Amino acid sequence: MIGRIRGILIEKAPGHALVECSGLGYEVDIPYTTFFHLPETGQEVTLHTHFAVREDAQSLYGFASRLDRNLFRLLIKVNGVGPxxxxxxxxxxxxxxxxxxxxxxxxxxxxxxxxxxxxxxERLLIDMTDRIGQLEGQFTPTVPGSATPGGSTTAPAASHDARDEAEAALIALGYKPQEAAKAISKVAEPDMTSEALIRLALRNMIPAG
Known part of the structure; x- marks a missing residue:
């Protein structure tokens, strides 16, 4: 079991990271909440990981925090919820x-x-109510929402490319093209990166409880 990986971030994109460790490049599937916490490429990164082996594939999933990784492990035990x-x-x-x-x-x-x-x-609420107790004592401070991923203050101004990338990321996540376009248009402002657009769009689509 690969439980953690630390190395140099070679590539990053919504849902994906490539981390070089001891000369090997590990392709890691990541949720967007982890993508927002990644540093700039070329910098060191640490991800808490879960290695999944199936008959037809081997996948490495990475998370910014141990809590997110452990919750992921509980979620995939719920009937009907895969990785x-x-x-x-x-x-x-x-x-x-x-x-x-x-x-x-x-x-x-x-x-x-x-x-x-x-x-x-409803199944998640029923099944996870009892399992949530397994996460007690694992809460750690998270990076405030005002912190931008990877030093985005130096990122170039927003453009059609940034909007297209953000819409494509939401579509890859499972939203319909019309939903993605509408969500991005609602939050788009000058000088916004694709990361910032995705973050705000998701925040508006799924408000915190």
Missing amino acids: KLAVGILSGLDAQQFIRCVEARDVSALVKLPGVGKKTA
């Missing part, structure tokens, strides 16, 4: 936001996540 859906859930809500939804029995916030229907949301 892809678990990553989608943690792309819209970080661990602490998800836990608040469970504690508040907030079905409405969960059904706004792509791939999560009402039945799945």
